[in-house]
Amino acid sequence: MEKLLELRVSSKNRVVSHEIIAVKKLWRTKDNDDEPTTKIDSFAAEIQILGSIRHRNIVKLLGYCSNKSVKLLLYNYFPNGNLQQLLQGNRSLDWETRYKIAIGTAQGLAYLHHDCLPAILHRDVKCNNILLNSKYEAILADFGLAKVMNSPNYHTAMSQVAGSYGYIAPEYGYTMNITEKSDVYSYGVVLLEILLGRSAVEPQIGDGLHIVEWVKQKMGSFEPALSVLDVKLQGLPDQMVQEMLQTLGVAMFCVNSSPVERPTMKEVVALLTEVKFSPEEWGKTSQPLIKPSSSL
Numbered sequence: 001m002e003k004l005l006e007l008r009v010s011s012k013n014r015v016v017s018h019e020i021i022a023v024k025k026l027w028r029t030k031d032n033d034d035e036p037t038t039k040i041d042s043f044a045a046e047i048q049i050l051g052s053i054r055h056r057n058i059v060k061l062l063g064y065c066s067n068k069s070v071k072l073l074l075y076n077y078f079p080n081g082n083l084q085q086l087l088q089g090n091r092s093l094d095w096e097t098r099y100k101i102a103i104g105t106a107q108g109l110a111y112l113h114h115d116c117l118p119a120i121l122h123r124d125v126k127c128n129n130i131l132l133n134s135k136y137e138a139i140l141a142d143f144g145l146a147k148v149m150n151s152p153n154y155h156t157a158m159s160q161v162a163g164s165y166g167y168i169a170p171e172y173g174y175t176m177n178i179t180e181k182s183d184v185y186s187y188g189v190v191l192l193e194i195l196l197g198r199s200a201v202e203p204q205i206g207d208g209l210h211i212v213e214w215v216k217q218k219m220g221s222f223e224p225a226l227s228v229l230d231v232k233l234q235g236l237p238d239q240m241v242q243e244m245l246q247t248l249g250v251a252m253f254c255v256n257s258s259p260v261e262r263p264t265m266k267e268v269v270a271l272l273t274e275v276k277f278s279p280e281e282w283g284k285t286s287q288p289l290i291k292p293s294s295s296l
Helices: 042-050 083-088 095-115 154-158 180-196 213-218 238-254 264-276
Strands: 005-015 019-029 061-066 070-076 131-132 138-140
Touching: 042 061, 042 070, 083 131, 083 180, 095 131, 095 138, 095 180, 095 238, 095 264, 180 213, 180 238, 180 264, 213 238, 238 264
Parallel strands: none
Antiparallel strands: 005 019, 019 070, 061 070, 131 138
């Protein structure tokens, strides 16, 4: 099996049709006896999985190139970057856009878990891997660690911890029985980041506490749930505040420490759909539940 190192480099290249595409470059690592022989071939994984599925919230593989020294994967180019860049940038991100990104990501994962047979585990759900199209719709990307459940090498792959720091489900520490619920946990972390406008782990959050523990600590100290939400979302109408608080509840449901207590992604989509107020319900009250902070 060839050993590949993904450098996660995206570049803009113009093809004959004058469309801008994104190119992910992968190439061989130097031979190293210390590297595990079961190292996941992310190039083959992306071709195998993305070549056989289609969904509006999942990145489309346009093509690939391969030779002895380098391998290229070709995708649509998304000028709005990824969710991590959007949340950490200076741009003010309104609740409607955040909600659209949240439910779009959930729909993409629900497709992988429930509509693909056998089911597909993404195994690296995080803000960096959620791209944004021109309408700020979520596009789930980077399937280098993804696995088709019950495939020939599935159990071997599951014996190795996969994912990114801050997003890995706690059950990885005590069992190798990894299921779709591990993706659900990672999604819950992303949902918290969308609501709080913070990274999964950052020094300024409670002395480096993980975002899940920080929220639990805040809510356990009887502080108002509103206090954990992104300050950029202050001053919104009652209905939006209620939507955000209910979405916070969905996020905490997803990050339950017990996998069996977490919802499925299909249930998450249903819950998030129920959160949204209907057009008829808007305008019944205009008083904000969170008042903008005034400068002293």
